[in-house]
Amino acid sequence: MFSKSLLLSFCTTALLVCVTEASGGPAEIDLNEHQWMAPGPNDFRGPCPGLNTLANHGFLPRDGKNLSMSVILDAALNGYHMQPASPLVGAVKISTLAADDPFSFTLEDIRLHGNIEHDASLSREDFALGNNFRFNETIFSTLANSNPGSDFYNTNSAGEVQRLRLADSEAKNPSINNTQKEFGIRCTESGFYLSVMGDPLVGVAPKEFVQIFFREERLPIAEGWHRSEIPINDTTLLPLIARIATASNWTSSGGCSVLEPVVDPSNGSQ
Ligand code: HEM
Ligand SMILES: *[C@@H]1O[C@H](CO)[C@@H](O)[C@H](O)[C@H]1NC(C)=O
Ligand SMILES: *[C@@H]1O[C@H](CO)[C@@H](O)[C@H](O)[C@H]1NC(C)=O
Ligand SMILES: *[C@@H]1O[C@H](CO)[C@@H](O)[C@H](O)[C@H]1NC(C)=O
Ligand SMILES: *[C@@H]1O[C@H](CO)[C@@H](O)[C@H](O)[C@H]1NC(C)=O
Ligand SMILES: *[C@@H]1O[C@H](CO)[C@@H](O)[C@H](O)[C@H]1NC(C)=O
Numbered sequence: 654m655f656s657k658s659l660l661l662s663f664c665t666t667a668l669l670v671c672v673t674e675a676s677g678g679p680a681e682i683d684l685n686e687h688q689w690m691a692p693g694p695n696d697f698r699g700p701c702p703g704l705n706t707l708a709n710h711g712f713l714p715r716d717g718k719n720l721s722m723s724v725i726l727d728a729a730l731n732g733y734h735m736q737p738a739s740p741l742v743g744a745v746k747i748s749t750l751a752a753d754d755p756f757s758f759t760l761e762d763i764r765l766h767g768n769i770e771h772d773a774s775l776s777r778e779d780f781a782l783g784n785n786f787r788f789n790e791t792i793f794s795t796l797a798n799s800n801p802g803s804d805f806y807n808t809n810s811a812g813e814v815q816r817l818r819l820a821d822s823e824a825k826n827p828s829i830n831n832t833q834k835e836f837g838i839r840c841t842e843s844g845f846y847l848s849v850m851g852d853p854l855v856g857v858a859p860k861e862f863v864q865i866f867f868r869e870e871r872l873p874i875a876e877g878w879h880r881s882e883i884p885i886n887d888t889t890l891l892p893l894i895a896r897i898a899t900a901s902n903w904t905s906s907g908g909c910s911v912l913e914p915v916v917d918p919s920n921g922s923q
Contacts (some may be wrong), residue, residue: 679731679880687711687732689871698758698870700770700777700786703845705870706759707732717760722746733849736886740841740894742768756834761786771835773822775814775842778869781828795821797860805885806863808856808893811843818898823906831906834844837881840901853885856893 687710692698697717698705704725707713712728714916722745729735751765752758764770764786772779776793777786795817800810822829844856850866850873851858867875872878883889 678884679734682731682880684874689869690715692717697759697761697787699763700774701760701763702734702776702788702867702870703849704763706866706872709870710872713760720759721757722749723863732880734880734882734884736884737851738886738890739845744841767830767840768793769839771830772826772831773815773819773835773839775818775846779822779829781826783887788867788870790817790868791795796867797864800860805851805857806847806860807858808843808847808896809900811847811856812897812902815839815843815897815903817903819901819903819906825883829906833905836898836903836905840894840898841890844890847893847897848881848885848890852890853881853883853893856896857904 689795690711692705692709692715696708696715698708699717699729704713704720705717707728708715708717713724723891725745726737726741729737729741735741741874747769748758748763749755751762751768766780766785770780770785772781774785774792775796776788778784778789778792783789796806796814800806801812819831823831844867846863847853847856847858850862859878861876862873862878865871865876
């Protein structure tokens with residue numbers, strides 16, 4: 654994908670638009686327009702490494718503002734080759750609840766605890782214990798050090814990381830919210846990082862790519878990553894999410910679930 658865009662760099666914009674519309678797939682990437690840039694002091698970022706990365710590469714507005722369904726679906730398709738899968742669409746719908754503006758939300762709005770944002774995250778502290786939206790290396794070390802002896806993370810290691818992160822939160826956070834809703838979201842997020850950084854069919858992702866994605870909120874293009882050739886959609890995602898759910902050995906520790914689960918992780922085979 655990325656090398657093809659270099660070959661096409663002499664073509665006109667109009668031609669590229671035609672190619673895009675005809676195929677229905679992601680647009681060719683103009684690497685110059687999608688360089689990684691650190692956010693500036695007035696740019697919003699939030700608890701989602703997936704959306705922060707899209708903003709850092711200009712697939713989403715670099716200021717992290719004025720986000721909507723069409724803006725996010727375009728960015729996910731172009732940045733990750735992720736189609737409008739039900740967990741993706743569901744997350745955008747729920748995010749509108751976190752904003753005052755009825756037409757858009759920001760990357761800052763989505764930090765609202767209990768909306769999508771939940772306890773026992775992979776790389777952020779619990780709301781009741783610290784900063785629930787900024788990357789934290791201590792929290793992330795559980796994932797970073799998982800699957801020892803291998804260069805890859807997979808659905809088993811992702812489930813094991815979720816189990817360990819939940820046990821840590823249960824031990825430290827008396828006001829933990831850990832219902833079916835949070836569980837469904839957490840399994841989906843694990844399925845997301847394995848899919849966008851790795852092979853979405855088997856759910857295997859190089860450790861180096863996943864670590865750059867979380868720590869730098871950068872697409873590891875220079876390290877050899879490229880967008881998945883096959884689309885990431887419900888057909889690929891739901892079975893991965895179900896396998897992660899099983900591997901995480903989850904039980905509820907209570908709390909109040911305001912919304913129904915985005916996906917039911919036990920229904921992955923449907
Ligand atoms: C485009 C593809 C996406 C990818 C690859 C992605 C990836 C992830 C990952 C890996 C996490 C877990 C972070 C952690 O536990 O430390 C996460 C968290 C989160 N995502 Fe996304 N995400 C995507 C789309 C979205 C969308 C569309 C929304 C809402 C509009 C969203 C909102 C959130 C929020 C609020 C969190 C914080 C949950 C928490 O840890 O408390 N994400 N995302
Ligand atoms: C917000 O985005 C919409 C398109 O999604 C655009 O029409 C509008 O001008 C934008 N508003 C601002 C303030 O940037
Ligand atoms: C990261 O999380 C750990 C564990 O909760 C905490 O002790 C530490 O203060 C956090 N670091 C930052 C920079 O917030
Ligand atoms: C996912 O993409 C594959 C390959 O294009 C396609 O065969 C499948 O029908 C898609 N699944 C959904 C739910 O759109
Ligand atoms: C899985 O959960 C069961 C029931 O809560 C528990 O007995 C078992 O020890 C757990 N396994 C692991 C590996 O934590
Ligand atoms: C959910 O978490 C918040 C913040 O930690 C806490 O105030 C609230 O009591 C929790 N809800 C339940 C039902 O435990």
